[in-house]
Amino acid sequence: MTTSASELLLRRLNTSSPDFEAQYAQLFARMADENADIDARAGEILAAVRARGDAAVLEFTRRFDRLDAPDMAALEIAQSELRAALSSISSEQRQALEQAAERVRDYHQRQMQQVGRSWEYRDADGTLLGQKVTPLDRVGIYVPGGKAAYPSSVLMNAIPAHVAGVEDIVMVVPTPGGERNTLVLAAAAVAGVRRAFAIGGAQAVGALAYGTATVPKVDKIVGPGNAYVAAAKRRVFGVCGIDMIAGPSEILVIADGSTPPEWVAMDLFSQAEHDELAQSILLCPDAGYIEMVATEIRRLLPGMARRDIIAASLSGRGALIQVRNLDEACELADRIAPEHLEVSTADPRPIADRLRHAGAVFLGAYTSESLGDYCAGPNHVLPTSGTARFSSPLGVYDFIKRTSLIEVSHAGAQHLGRIASVLAHGEGLQAHALAAEMRLDRARTP
Template identity: 90%
Template sequence: MNTSASDLLLRRLDTSSPDFEAQYAELFARMAEENGEIDARAGDILAAVRERGDAAVLEYTRRFDRLDVPDMAALEISQGELRAALAQIPAAQREALEYAAQRVRDYHLRQMQHVGQSWEYRDADGTLLGQKVTPLDRVGIYVPGGKAAYPSSVLMNAIPAHVAGVQEIVMVVPTPGGERNPLVLAAAAIAGVSRAFAIGGAQAVGALAFGTATVPKVDKITGPGNAYVAAAKRRVFGVCGIDMIAGPSEILVIADGTTPPEWVAMDLFSQAEHDELAQSILLCPDAAYIDMVADEIRRLLPGMDRREIITASLSGRGALIRVRNLEEAGELADRIAPEHLEVSAADPHPVAERLRHAGAIFLGAYTSESLGDYCAGPNHVLPTSGTARFSSPLGVYDFIKRTSLIEVSHAGAQRLGRVASVLARGERLQAHARAAEMRLDHEQTQAGEP
């Protein structure tokens, strides 16, 4: 299929138009997050992996990845192979991976300082209260590998787990046709991956969640994947933890007209090239500038390697929206709650200060979203499909758990015991009340209590 700029259908909206709300509803109609057929098939795969373990994983790997191997040992990627890949990739790639990894590690170490520490205190009667923070024992990271290879996803998932103190990090990555990407393996060596397997799809999620004779059972699975991976993660939640259900990638750019229009056009491409269902939106009060961005989109599109995907994405889910002013742009952005939000303005901070809902906010003309994907430092695993209203980027807090600490002193038991007794009897839970009352100096029971 040959795609040209003439095939591109750019949707133009204006918030001052009387039919804007209807157009908005059509544009942002959330895709059904759970396609019934995909969910059912993912369920069948999970059931097979749970019942037959390695045999089912091998069967689905043959079917979906066109990779026929005699046993699971052929699918495990050894530490030696990871180190060999790191040694063999070009020096420029190794330096880029190591630089990106260091920035990602530095950022997540700062997270650990703020959210990863245990704490405790004693109140006036000597009772100790606190919180003990401990890392998960073993996590699984899913690295996409169908349409493209993503060494950056290895860094973004494995490094915060490593910083959090996770003892074992198990990576799964599909290798269609048996091709193992050296950059992905090198990234795993740098990021501290403990074990790696060349498996993907719902079968990989099932192997991590349930465990097989070869693949160890994990406490949590993180990382994005296709619709089958998302459906499988949703189904195994409760057997193990998951980070989030990731939808198609999104970018929203708020522009004041001061950024070169070709920069904004390319930023819109940066997410559109991921997937035909990705969403790229521009909000700007300057109609003439919107025209310039549209012209640059058409000019630049023919030179893009993934122009067919970009064309499908922009035509299906993209939009250039004229707003009344930057304040309205911020209000609309909060309503959309995008995964990536660029404020491409001469002074981005006044706009950003009012923003409340976004996975990540990129400030200023020089801050392209792509820098966040690779090497800025903050995590690129972000909430999508409006879930930034109530969820957060992947971080060290996804790989730790908090345990409450309580040590009640003798004096504290006298006051707390009486309070607990009253409340427990109000709930008609006798044993709760009696357990508290037994610790009182002079055991007091409610009238009528034996």
């Protein structure tokens, strides 16, 4: 189903066109609901792992990853192997990993200062109210393996957990045919992963959610995976926490014509090269500039290693959309709520200030999405498929939880008890009312 680069189709839309709404609806038709077969299969795998633990994980790993391990211990990747991987890569790669990790850590430490603090206060009655913030005890990080193994995803998932104070970070990464990706292991060493297992798929999700004799049960599972992983995560939600259900990646570029058109073309490619379902869209009021970008796309495409994937993605889901003006571009961007939003304009800040719905906003011509993907500092795990309307980038807030604190003073019990009593009786909850009334000074013993 790959489109060869020569068959590239560049869809043009114009918001002034009478059939724009119909074209828009087609362009953003969400993927069909998750496949019922995949969901049922993921459910069977989870049930087997829950019932039979390690033995089931070994069987599924043999079947799906063609990896015949004698026992689960053989599938654990030792800390020494992570460190050896870090020592074995080039110093250029090691430096890049470490510098990226340092920047990501710095950003998430600032985030932690915002959301990670416990707080409390006393009211006029001396009653203490507050909220205690604690990190999760143990989290599982799912790292995709095989053809799309991304060491940067190890950093982006593990570092916020580490900064949040999670003691125990457990990584799972499938290794089809037994091949372990050196950069992924090196990234795990840099990011503070405590234990790692060469398992993947719904079976890895099950092992983390329920625990097995070898794989420790975690409190939350984060990280993207294929359709089976997504279905399994949805099913275990409640047994443990999950981050989000990731869809195909997307970029929306708002351009005013001030950025070199080949930069914009390459930014569209850098989303499209992820996979054929990725979505790259340009919004621009200038028809001439749109043509220049289209020309650059056609010129650059043949030189791209992943040109067939890029062509399929652009042809299937991409679009160059002419808008009336930048105001309209903003309205459309908010309607789309894209994962990545580049504001590639001469004066991007006023535009960024009015945008409401996006996972991450990249301001100005120098801010290619790829800089954010790897090393600017913010997280590259972002809400997809319009879910930026209600969800956030992965962050330290995904690895902490809060506990309310209340210590009612004697005076507070008198004041609050009267309110609680009235409301509890109004709800027909007599014991609630009596529990409050008993603490009143002149309580009658019932």
